Amino acid sequence: MYKTADGREIFVLDGxxxxxDGSPDNQTNVHGKQFIDCFYAYHSNxxxxxxxxxxxxxxxxxxxxxxxxxxxxxxxxxxxxxTTVLSDFYNKGFSSVKRSKSMASSNPERFIINGAxxxxxxxxxxxxxxxxxxxxxxxxxxMYTAEWxxxxxxxxxxxxxxxxxxxxxxxxxxxxxxxxxxxxxxxLSLDAFDVRDVDFAATDFQNLNWIVEHCGLPRxxxxxxxxxxxxNVYAGLAVAIPFIFTRPRYFGEVIAELLFWLGEDxxxxxxxxxxxxxxxxxxxxxxxxxxxxxxxxxxxQLTDEIKEKILGLNAAKxxxxxxxxxxxxxxxxxxxLL
Amino acid sequence: xxxxxxGSTASMVAEVWQCLDCVIDPELDESITTMGFVEKVxxxxxxxxxxVEFRLxxxxxxxxxxxxxxxxxxxxxxxxxxxxxxxxxxxxHCFGKRINDGVNGDRxxxxxxxxxxxxxxxxxxxxxxxxxxxxxxxxxxxxxxxKHSLSRSDIVTMTLETLELVELxxxxxxxxxxxxxxxxxxxxxxxxxADLAFVTWAGEALSVEGFNDYLSKSRAVRINMEFNNALxxxxxxxxxxxxxxxxxKAVPILFVPNATTAGGRKxxx
Numbered sequence: 114m115y116k117t118a119d120g121r122e123i124f125v126l127d128g129x130x131x132x133x134d135g136s137p138d139n140q141t142n143v144h145g146k147q148f149i150d151c152f153y154a155y156h157s158n159x160x161x162x163x164x165x166x167x168x169x170x171x172x173x174x175x176x177x178x179x180x181x182x183x184x185x186x187x188x189x190x191x192x193x194x195x196t197t198v199l200s201d202f203y204n205k206g207f208s209s210v211k212r213s214k215s216m217a218s219s220n221p222e223r224f225i226i227n228g229a230x231x232x233x234x235x236x237x238x239x240x241x242x243x244x245x246x247x248x249x250x251x252x253x254x255x256m257y258t259a260e261w262x263x264x265x266x267x268x269x270x271x272x273x274x275x276x277x278x279x280x281x282x283x284x285x286x287x288x289x290x291x292x293x294x295x296x297x298x299x300x301l302s303l304d305a306f307d308v309r310d311v312d313f314a315a316t317d318f319q320n321l322n323w324i325v326e327h328c329g330l331p332r333x334x335x336x337x338x339x340x341x342x343x344x345n346v347y348a349g350l351a352v353a354i355p356f357i358f359t360r361p362r363y364f365g366e367v368i369a370e371l372l373f374w375l376g377e378d379x380x381x382x383x384x385x386x387x388x389x390x391x392x393x394x395x396x397x398x399x400x401x402x403x404x405x406x407x408x409x410x411x412x413x414q415l416t417d418e419i420k421e422k423i424l425g426l427n428a429a430k431x432x433x434x435x436x437x438x439x440x441x442x443x444x445x446x447x448x449x450l451l
Numbered sequence: 452x453x454x455x456x457x458g459s460t461a462s463m464v465a466e467v468w469q470c471l472d473c474v475i476d477p478e479l480d481e482s483i484t485t486m487g488f489v490e491k492v493x494x495x496x497x498x499x500x501x502x503v504e505f506r507l508x509x510x511x512x513x514x515x516x517x518x519x520x521x522x523x524x525x526x527x528x529x530x531x532x533x534x535x536x537x538x539x540x541x542x543x544h545c546f547g548k549r550i551n552d553g554v555n556g557d558r559x560x561x562x563x564x565x566x567x568x569x570x571x572x573x574x575x576x577x578x579x580x581x582x583x584x585x586x587x588x589x590x591x592x593x594x595x596x597x598k599h600s601l602s603r604s605d606i607v608t609m610t611l612e613t614l615e616l617v618e619l620x621x622x623x624x625x626x627x628x629x630x631x632x633x634x635x636x637x638x639x640x641x642x643x644x645a646d647l648a649f650v651t652w653a654g655e656a657l658s659v660e661g662f663n664d665y666l667s668k669s670r671a672v673r674i675n676m677e678f679n680n681a682l683x684x685x686x687x688x689x690x691x692x693x694x695x696x697x698x699x700k701a702v703p704i705l706f707v708p709n710a711t712t713a714g715g716r717k718x719x720x
Contacts, residue, residue: 144545147510151686154509158685259511266567296513298546298564302571304579305513331478331679334583334671353678360681366674374671 114440115188115395115424121417123399124436126425127183127192127391129291129326129351129383132216133208136173144261145202156388159355164393174387176216177451184223184448187391189384190425191222191439193432195255195291196229201262210249219449222442225432227253227291232275233262239281246285252432254287255326258310259295267297271313279318289431290314291324291349294332308336315343322431324381327352328371337374347431348375350423351383357397365403372413381431382424395424463494463533467501470527477516477580479680480587483524486680487687490542501534506542508686514546514564515576521554582652585638587676588631589649590669595624607657611635612644 115123135149153171170178183189194217199207206212210228217224228245230238245251259267268275270292282290296305303309308329315323328348329336340346348371356364371380382398384391402408403415429436471492474483483489483505491504503524507517521539528537539554541547553563561568596606599619611632619625635641640650649657657665 147545150690151509151511154686154689158689264566296511296515298514299567300571301515301561301564301568301573302575304576305515331675331682333675333678334668337671338668356678356681359685363674363678363681367678370671370674373667 114190115399117399117417123188123395123421124425124429124440125188125190125382125391125395126428126432126434127189127384127386128324128349128381128428130179130183130189130192130194130386131197131208132176132179132194132213133197133387134173134203134205134212135171135207136169139173139203139205139207141202141204145199145207148199148202148207152388155352159359160389161358161393164390166387171387176219179216179386180220180448181450182390182392183386184220185450187384188395189223189391190443191225191434192386193225193227193253193383193428195227197255197257198229198231199257199260201260210245210251214249220446222439222446223448225252227251227255227289228287229255229257230278231260231262231268232272232278233265233268235274238274238278242278242281242285242287246287251287253289253291254282255291255293257293257295259293259297267295267299269297269299270310271317275314276317279314279321283318283320288320289322289324290318291326293326294329304332306332308332308339311336311346312339312343315339315346319345321345322347324349324431326383328367328380333367333370337370340379341374346375347379347381347427349381349383351385351388354382354384354394354398355389357394357401361401362404362407364401365407368415369403369407369411369413372415372419373411377419377422378427380423381428398424460494460496463499464492466531467492467494467503467528467534470530471503471524473527474520474523475584476683477519477577477584478513478676479683480580480584480676481680483520486683488520498535499533500536500538501528502538502540503528504540504542506687507544508683508690510543510545512544514544514550515560515573517541517544517546518550518554518560518563519573519577521550522560525554581634581638583672583676585631585634585652586669586672588627588634590666590673591624591627592619592631593649593666593669595619595621595628603659603662607647607649607659607662609648610645611641611648614648615644 115125117123140146149172153168156171157165183192194213196210196213197207198209210226213226217226226249228249228251230241232238256270258269292311294306294308298305311323311325322345324347325336326349328350330352340348353364353367384394399420401415408414426436468484471489472482472484475481476483476486479486488505488507489503490506493502505524521541524539525537528534539551541550544550549563559572561572593606596617599617619628640654641647647656651657
């Protein structure tokens with residue numbers, strides 16, 4: 114939890130963390146190297162200097178690093194670990210559900226482990242969803258539409274094959290679909306980061322929650338217009354929130370847009386660990402105010418109550434977590450570092 | 452090479468840079484030279500063939516936009532009548548080879564990536580981002596005019612002739628005013644000075660009643676573009692700065708540091 118200067122205790126549910134292995138040993142090809150290098154560019158560009166990691170640690174950090182950064186030095190109560198397979202780039206997967214599950218085994222009450230599938234795998238994807246539910250009892254999945262798969266260079270959420278997978282998710286009670294939009298080149302007539310497929314999928318699957326990571330960036334404008342029409346579309350703040358340090362005014366503009374278009378109940382905090390660590394993000398966020406001119410132009414405020422929702426309460430609702438019960442449980446199972 | 456021939460090559464290089472100023476990153480509505488994407492410009496002293504190398508902020512930058520920029524580089528530089536041939540090289544990109552071979556071989560995107568295209572071409576993507584550029588430039592001007600104490604009814608009825616007489620204080624607003632007018636005329640959204648200065652991308656007049664809603668949507672376009680701009684600049688710097696952060700480790704760098712000094716703009720100073 115995060116303790117404020119005036120002694121309030123704020124429940125923090127970190128909606129977007131990874132336990133990855135991007136090290137050279139696990140890289141299959143140059144794309145694997147370029148993928149982790151790109152993450153490192155985000156890390157090094159948008160972190161305060163004292164938070165910078167060495168490249169080799171960034172490529173592969175330990176379980177102990179993760180527990181310390183999230184729960185001991187960091188304020189997270191619970192973290193949602195996302196799975197990103199990238200099997201064309203990494204021998205054993207970039208962040209696999211199996212490895213994450215094993216990492217979480219010392220304090221499982223602190224983690225929600227989400228799975229992933231690739232609709233282009235057809236029947237195998239459906240089998241895999243069954244496997245993930247039966248083996249790991251997943252409640253959510255992370256979709257990466259720009260993932261390469263054989264000759265394919267991306268897919269869309271409203272592809273028929275994807276719809277078959279979402280129908281199964283709905284049936285099995287896998288309710289939370291986290292979406293990362295990356296650059297695909299199909300269909301060509303559309304923009305590579307086009308977010309319109311979110312609109313189709315969210316309309317057609319009203320019982321699923323669609324959490325668009327990075328709040329649709331780099332298409333924030335289009336994402337806001339879509340999200341405002343759908344009751345089941347949420348914005349994850351990962352990638353936007355570190356701007357609070359480097360470009361606080363831009364962060365103010367972005368959060369004001371999200372509050373204006375989506376409202377305070379639809380925005381979720383995510384550190385995107387290990388690209389960034391939650392301690393400085395949460396502290397900066399708690400102490401942040403939208404600049405007056407932006408707040409008055411947009412008619413929105415970032416009050417303590419709204420911050421509390423964004424930092425944990427909104428995500429707790431999506432994942433059916435009773436916050437008071439969870440806090441009791443966590444007190445009884447402290448994190449012990451090695 | 453004599454001093455004279457070096458001098459003339461330098462001025463040719465400068466002309467090429469001027470052409471490159473006109474190449475716009477469609478997502479950011481900024482010139483690729485302003486963004487620092489161009490790494491190398493070389494003019495062969497004997498043949499006058501031109502080589503341009505550029506690099507985007509990440510290896511994964513969208514191939515659609517990368518292709519458009521590579522194509523525009525070639526088109527703009529070929530406007531110079533002394534240029535017999537232009538070779539464009541996009542460095543260090545996931546589709547670099549295909550994009551380079553395609554653009555230099557005069558092939559369209561839908562030929563190069565035919566298996567993904569289903570017979571379509573890039574024109575709708577280009578048009579969509581031109582619209583965003585239009586909205587963003589216009590929004591900056593509209594806000595500046597409101598600050599200038601013009602009423603909304605004055606603004607929505609203003610002609611191009613009146614707009615040209617307005618002197619904006621803010622430097623960015625001045626710059627965007629020029630760029631806005633250029634695009635307005637290029638898209639035939641206004642033909643002469645008596646035409647309305649402010650219309651929608653569909654060519655409709657703005658209204659006082661709809662002004663707030665219109666600005667509200669435009670605002671999101673501008674914020675998104677500015678955010679992307681900040682992100683791209685940052686990522687680009689980080690790619691080059693990687694060696695400094697990991698100074699105690701040997702890190703393989705795939706980039707050429709200070710590449711712009713070789714035949715680039717700095718060499719002219």
